[in-house]
Amino acid sequence: MAEKLNKYLHWTPRILSIIFVVFLALLSLDIFSLGLGFWETFVGLFMHNIPTLILAAVVIISWKHEIVGGIGFILAGIAYLVMLFMNVVTNKFEWYMIGWFLIVAGPMFLTGILFLVNWYKKKGKE
Numbered sequence: 001m002a003e004k005l006n007k008y009l010h011w012t013p014r015i016l017s018i019i020f021v022v023f024l025a026l027l028s029l030d031i032f033s034l035g036l037g038f039w040e041t042f043v044g045l046f047m048h049n050i051p052t053l054i055l056a057a058v059v060i061i062s063w064k065h066e067i068v069g070g071i072g073f074i075l076a077g078i079a080y081l082v083m084l085f086m087n088v089v090t091n092k093f094e095w096y097m098i099g100w101f102l103i104v105a106g107p108m109f110l111t112g113i114l115f116l117v118n119w120y121k122k123k124g125k126e
Helices: 002-034 038-048 050-062 066-090 096-125
Strands: none
Touching: 002 038, 002 050, 002 066, 002 096, 038 050, 050 066, 066 096
């Protein structure tokens, strides 16, 4: 039973992180609806995908070093919350922003915590 739990604990944050990176990449596809030229679309798509590329690098590194995934995803969630809070301060609070938090920052925190738990369990076995 414990071996099966360890297997799930090993694979769950990795699968969640891949799904989340793909989700972020899909969110950037709205740039095509703006009707921009080729280079404007290229630059806009690149700018939208900078966080995605950073998180993809974190996923690759955290495949072997779970501590990087734990810290990286939690820091990404905190960074998103700070940007969301800055948006609330400069504009005004809207209720749909809670949904943004749950959809974007929630999975980042969950994935980071799962990576940290997996790292801690592995560290205890050594």
